[in-house]
Amino acid sequence: xxxxxxxxxxxxxLQNTQYGDQPAELYDPIRYIMNLGGKxxxxxxxxxxxYLFTDDWQKAVKPALAVEVFHNFTLxxxxxxxxxxLRRGQPTVHEKWNNNIAILSGDVMLVNAYExxxxxxxxILKRVMSRFNRTAAEVCEGQQLDMNFETRTDVTEAEYIEMxxxxxxxxxxxxxxxxxxxxRADDASVEHLREGGINIGIGFQLKDDLLDVYGDPAKFGKQxxxxxxxxxxxxxxxxALEKAEGALKTELHSWxxxxxxxxxxxxxxxxxxxxxxGIRQIAEARISSYxxxxxxxxxxxxAEPARKELLLQFAxxxxxxxx
Amino acid sequence: xxxxxxxxxxxxxLQNTQYGDQPAELYDPIRYIMNLGGKxxxxxxxxxxxYLFTDDWQKAVKPALAVEVFHNFTLxxxxxxxxxxLRRGQPTVHEKWNNNIAILSGDVMLVNAYExxxxxxxxILKRVMSRFNRTAAEVCEGQQLDMNFETRTDVTEAEYIEMxxxxxxxxxxxxxxxxxxxxRADDASVEHLREGGINIGIGFQLKDDLLDVYGDPAKFGKQxxxxxxxxxxxxxxxxALEKAEGALKTELHSWxxxxxxxxxxxxxxxxxxxxxxGIRQIAEARISSYxxxxxxxxxxxxAEPARKELLLQFAxxxxxxxx
Numbered sequence: 001x002x003x004x005x006x007x008x009x010x011x012x013x014l015q016n017t018q019y020g021d022q023p024a025e026l027y028d029p030i031r032y033i034m035n036l037g038g039k040x041x042x043x044x045x046x047x048x049x050x051y052l053f054t055d056d057w058q059k060a061v062k063p064a065l066a067v068e069v070f071h072n073f074t075l076x077x078x079x080x081x082x083x084x085x086l087r088r089g090q091p092t093v094h095e096k097w098n099n100n101i102a103i104l105s106g107d108v109m110l111v112n113a114y115e116x117x118x119x120x121x122x123x124i125l126k127r128v129m130s131r132f133n134r135t136a137a138e139v140c141e142g143q144q145l146d147m148n149f150e151t152r153t154d155v156t157e158a159e160y161i162e163m164x165x166x167x168x169x170x171x172x173x174x175x176x177x178x179x180x181x182x183x184r185a186d187d188a189s190v191e192h193l194r195e196g197g198i199n200i201g202i203g204f205q206l207k208d209d210l211l212d213v214y215g216d217p218a219k220f221g222k223q224x225x226x227x228x229x230x231x232x233x234x235x236x237x238x239x240a241l242e243k244a245e246g247a248l249k250t251e252l253h254s255w256x257x258x259x260x261x262x263x264x265x266x267x268x269x270x271x272x273x274x275x276x277x278g279i280r281q282i283a284e285a286r287i288s289s290y291x292x293x294x295x296x297x298x299x300x301x302x303a304e305p306a307r308k309e310l311l312l313q314f315a316x317x318x319x320x321x322x323x
Numbered sequence: 324x325x326x327x328x329x330x331x332x333x334x335x336x337l338q339n340t341q342y343g344d345q346p347a348e349l350y351d352p353i354r355y356i357m358n359l360g361g362k363x364x365x366x367x368x369x370x371x372x373x374y375l376f377t378d379d380w381q382k383a384v385k386p387a388l389a390v391e392v393f394h395n396f397t398l399x400x401x402x403x404x405x406x407x408x409l410r411r412g413q414p415t416v417h418e419k420w421n422n423n424i425a426i427l428s429g430d431v432m433l434v435n436a437y438e439x440x441x442x443x444x445x446x447i448l449k450r451v452m453s454r455f456n457r458t459a460a461e462v463c464e465g466q467q468l469d470m471n472f473e474t475r476t477d478v479t480e481a482e483y484i485e486m487x488x489x490x491x492x493x494x495x496x497x498x499x500x501x502x503x504x505x506x507r508a509d510d511a512s513v514e515h516l517r518e519g520g521i522n523i524g525i526g527f528q529l530k531d532d533l534l535d536v537y538g539d540p541a542k543f544g545k546q547x548x549x550x551x552x553x554x555x556x557x558x559x560x561x562x563a564l565e566k567a568e569g570a571l572k573t574e575l576h577s578w579x580x581x582x583x584x585x586x587x588x589x590x591x592x593x594x595x596x597x598x599x600x601g602i603r604q605i606a607e608a609r610i611s612s613y614x615x616x617x618x619x620x621x622x623x624x625x626a627e628p629a630r631k632e633l634l635l636q637f638a639x640x641x642x643x644x645x646x
Binding site: 020022023025026077080081099100101103104106107108110111112114115118122123125126129130133136137140141143144145147148 | 400423435446464468470
């Protein structure tokens with residue numbers, strides 16, 4: 001099986017899904033954000049999860065898209081809350097239209113996600129819906145924690161990991177779990193898929209934090225140092241704030257408190273503080289640990305090795321990402 | 324059967340429903356808005372709809388609350404969009420907390436509504452969810468149309484009726500339909516309930532527009548003339564804009580265009596224009612017509628007359644409302 005087959009099936013479903021028609025102000029933003037692209041990791045995970053246990057993975061395509069629509073709904077609403085001007089290099093919905101339209105289009109996107117998710121067989125419908133509801137609530141909890149952290153200076157590493165787990169990873173876990181549920185996998189395998197997805201997801205997000213500081217500018221899609229410039233509370237900064245003492249602590253706080261600064265100078269200075277504190281090594285060790293745990297979870301899944309290989313290859317791509 | 328039994332069951336369910344716990348900023352606003360009160364018309368309609376066909380109406384209580392939670396989710400988000408400072412005499416969620424919290428709490432409320440709705444029997448789950456999805460999308464469409472109408476001066480009566488049907492009435496129709504579905508009523512009766520709910524709902528909303536102008540200040544909960552002061556595009560104003568000619572037309576537009584005015588004077592003047600155009604009679608005839616159509620729909624429902632009497636009494640209260 002060539003994994004490109006999954007991507008083609010998803011692309012086809014994306015192009016053929018009707019989100020609604022009138023009023024145009026309500027539905028145009030949905031088509032707009034769904035067409036901005038992205039890696040489509042989540043729906044791909046659902047198809048990979050289903051393929052582990054069945055040749056009839058096509059029946060997972062519409063529910064897989066539900067996960068992608070839900071993900072984009074959270075982006076549309078998060079962008080309002082974060083007052084973000086750009087998403088994937090294009091104007092965000094609230095910038096291109098306005099806040100009210102972004103609120104209401106997002107609401108109807110969430111409804112659309114539920115409608116796509118209805119396309120599972122009746123015996124598993126209640127379980128799928130119940131798990132999706134729990135996941136969706138957790139994603140909202142993660143976003144609220146993220147906003148709460150903005151005004152706090154005492155966020156611990158454990159709190160940060162819990163936040164990214166809720167905001168990002170549980171949906172990756174659900175995407176895999178959903179594939180397993182649709183393919184009627186055994187309960188233990190479904191749970192291993194979910195946990196593996198969560199662990200890989202945490203590693204994935206921590207790698208994002210690492211690449212912001214130590215990524216190769218030629219490969220990293222975003223500006224290297226963007227998080228440092230914005231004082232964003234990433235794993236790197238939280239770890240540095242916990243570890244720094246004496247002069248280094250004073251210097252780090254001084255950079256965090258400056259309102260006027262040369263961006264390149266700040267990135268260089270804060271990166272040097274990270275270097276002295278060994279934050280890169282701490283982060284790399286944590287990332288490796290979460291990825292290893294995720295692979296151990298996948299190891300426990302009862303499926304044909306050849307099929308599992310596709311999932312493992314996919315996970316390896318996430319591990320080795322440079323952008 | 325004393326209808327107070329239904330209200331007690333709902334109140335009990337309201338008090339025992341857990342919406343979530345942490346972070347508090349996410350879940351406190353849900354408890355806040357759900358405790359602001361209100362007539363609880365929608366969940367009551369679900370229970371009345373179920374009781375038509377079964378003694379086991381208690382199994383409709385949790386799904387009934389789903390409709391009330393969904394309704395309050397729409398209020399929370401609409402209040403942001405309308406920048407409304409008060410809801411039922413208390414600060415709105417975005418005023419008491421902030422816009423971001425109102426967006427995100429609303430999102431998780433919608434998820435909560437879906438979770439409560441899951442409490443129906445498996446054979447009807449897909450149908451219930453599918454109908455709820457359609458209704459929820461229509462409510463969003465209605466809100467978008469309402470916002471679009473604010474900046475238009477050529478809204479027709481037909482467009483206005485369609486807007487209030489979507490924004491308000493389809494949810495009343497769904498509330499009754501849901502009761503019928505849960506009680507496993509025949510398809511024809513379920514459809515008559517839905518259509519009856521929609522027609523009564525349109526009459527109910529038009530009566531709201533009428534009472535704003537011709538209500539008894541001693542009985543009407545809100546300020547009489549509030550819609551006139553705000554130039555709100557109600558049935559009354561749309562009808563007057565369609566009917567007015569010559570000097571009356573000039574005078575009406577003059578009042579609509581003034582930014583400085585004495586409120587009582589404007590209410591008196593516009594009401595006199597409505598009087599001269601016979602808008603009250605036109606509105607009363609339309610309201611009667613929708614209510615009559617609703618009662619004709621209910622007539623067609625196949626249920627014991629004694630049970631149907633409870634629904635008819637409830638609908639009569641809506642017809643005869645003075646507040």
